[in-house]
Amino acid sequence: MKSFDYAAPRTLDEALSLVAQNPQAQVLAGGTDLLVQLKNGRRETDLVIDLKRIAELKTIAFDPKKGLTVGAAVPCAQLCAHADLRQHYPSLAEVAGLIGGTAIQGRASLGGNLCNAAPSADSVPLMIALAAQARVAGPQGIRDVPVEDFCVAPGKNLLAPGEFLVNIFFPIPAAGFHAQYLRFTPRNEMDIAVVGVGVSTRVENGKITAARIALASVAPTPLFVKEAGDSLIGQAPTPEAIAQAASLAQAAAKPISDMRAPADYRRHLCGVLTRRALTAALAQ
Amino acid sequence: MKKVHVQLTLNGEPAEFLAEPRQTLLECLRDNLNLTGTKEGCGDGNCGSCSVLLDGQLVTSCLVLGVETDGLRVDTVEGIAKGSTLHPIQKAFIDNAALQCGICTPGFLMATKSLLEHNPNPTEPEIRLWLANNLCRCTGYDKIVRAVMIAAAEMQESAQ
Numbered sequence A: 001m002k003s004f005d006y007a008a009p010r011t012l013d014e015a016l017s018l019v020a021q022n023p024q025a026q027v028l029a030g031g032t033d034l035l036v037q038l039k040n041g042r043r044e045t046d047l048v049i050d051l052k053r054i055a056e057l058k059t060i061a062f063d064p065k066k067g068l069t070v071g072a073a074v075p076c077a078q079l080c081a082h083a084d085l086r087q088h089y090p091s092l093a094e095v096a097g098l099i100g101g102t103a104i105q106g107r108a109s110l111g112g113n114l115c116n117a118a119p120s121a122d123s124v125p126l127m128i129a130l131a132a133q134a135r136v137a138g139p140q141g142i143r144d145v146p147v148e149d150f151c152v153a154p155g156k157n158l159l160a161p162g163e164f165l166v167n168i169f170f171p172i173p174a175a176g177f178h179a180q181y182l183r184f185t186p187r188n189e190m191d192i193a194v195v196g197v198g199v200s201t202r203v204e205n206g207k208i209t210a211a212r213i214a215l216a217s218v219a220p221t222p223l224f225v226k227e228a229g230d231s232l233i234g235q236a237p238t239p240e241a242i243a244q245a246a247s248l249a250q251a252a253a254k255p256i257s258d259m260r261a262p263a264d265y266r267r268h269l270c271g272v273l274t275r276r277a278l279t280a281a282l283a284q
Numbered sequence B: 001m002k003k004v005h006v007q008l009t010l011n012g013e014p015a016e017f018l019a020e021p022r023q024t025l026l027e028c029l030r031d032n033l034n035l036t037g038t039k040e041g042c043g044d045g046n047c048g049s050c051s052v053l054l055d056g057q058l059v060t061s062c063l064v065l066g067v068e069t070d071g072l073r074v075d076t077v078e079g080i081a082k083g084s085t086l087h088p089i090q091k092a093f094i095d096n097a098a099l100q101c102g103i104c105t106p107g108f109l110m111a112t113k114s115l116l117e118h119n120p121n122p123t124e125p126e127i128r129l130w131l132a133n134n135l136c137r138c139t140g141y142d143k144i145v146r147a148v149m150i151a152a153a154e155m156q157e158s159a160q
């Protein structure tokens, strides 16, 4: 790696002024994307600002009335081990256990997965399905951004210079709410999603009253397919309703062909995985 | 760039080193502290041969900066034997031919130690999933998985 300086602020305020004064700096969470990119030259910097010494970024807080707040730098291994998270957001614990392998999960964070803005980021479609909100701090104060608006291009997010992500908030799941993330990878683990699908559904009195569907690896950014979720609302959870939502998700996908898969195959997988994920969520 | 003074607990003992911020923990262990047990395979988080425990958590030391470990606890393969008495995991690897060239072995030992701390009696699929972050080009994995099962059984027996 090329030389750089290192700072590890202890408070949000200290971090805010450091980030604001050094717009060329790179902020560091678990480093499983950033250090790889600094090593291979895809990124360069003269200052790395480590956010892991700031309490707000390293804590998980659960409020049974409001929801779950996950600090942007909390490693996946800690998410997998958190009792309330496992109980109330099992799909989130599952996706945290899917990123990389055991040692990667010891470092990799949801905040890093989101900020890195890879189209293939596994946690992002699920966070969109869970209607998560990203809390951003910057020189102008705090703002909350729906996760579906956070990534703007491959490797680019909407953070302005001086801003960073503080935490991600997940509303409390209502009765009858279930979520599911499914991905296709040639290997069982340590692989990048050819396609990923995150869904959530809510069923009340035999009718679907809420549904959200988002896709990974089929567009320049993680893709929220609002119309596919909306098509389910008011319907009974039948195979026909599921098939219709799956075909809408498939139609919204704009995949490319690359070394992992041709575009046609990705489009096909979108339909299959959306159907399976919805079927699983609705069967819970 | 200015070197940074890092103080940590290394294999249970206080330790310190001077590091350039761009040096990974792997480089600091090997080049600054002369602890060459931890190996570099890929340098990008895929092979697990550089695995160590950081505050008890399994991590790939090639994707940690040395300066990040200030005030933290680092455990490496050098710390797992008690003097000249090998750790049961080390013994099981040797007795069951779970290594050939040995480059991957320190990483597998640390990953196994971490596994058995979380789950003292893992099933074969659980072992294979936990060790998926560790690659071995020689053994074909079966002997490693068997050695882990044998180590787990022995550690449970001697704990009783």
Ligand SMILES: Cc1cc2nc3c(=O)[nH]c(=O)nc-3n(C[C@H](O)[C@H](O)[C@H](O)COP(=O)(O)OP(=O)(O)OC[C@H]3O[C@@H](n4cnc5c(N)ncnc54)[C@H](O)[C@@H]3O)c2cc1C
Binding pocket: A026, A027, A028, A029, A030, A031, A032, A033, A034, A035, A036, A051, A072, A073, A098, A099, A100, A101, A104, A107, A108, A109, A110, A111, A112, A113, A114, A115, A116, A120, A121, A122, A123, A159, A163, A164, A165, A166, A190, A191, A192, B044, B045, B046
């Ligand atoms: C071997 C290996 C396997 C992997 N497998 C998977 C996988 O299966 N699925 C998957 O989705 N990803 C995978 N990844 C990619 C990576 O582990 C994840 O994207 C991870 O979640 C990144 O989190 P991090 O905390 O390590 O981020 P970092 O590397 O610390 O940061 C990533 C980016 O986000 C920025 N950033 C981090 N935190 C903030 C913040 N709070 N505010 C503003 N910007 C911030 C950084 O500057 C950097 O640009 C893998 C990586 C490796 C090395």
Ligand code: FES
Binding pocket: B039, B040, B041, B042, B043, B044, B045, B046, B047, B048, B049, B050, B051, B060, B061, B062, B063
């Ligand atoms: S050298 Fe660190 S994972 Fe391969």
Ligand code: FES
Binding pocket: B098, B099, B100, B101, B102, B103, B104, B105, B135, B136, B137, B138, B139
């Ligand atoms: S023993 Fe040679 S790589 Fe595992």
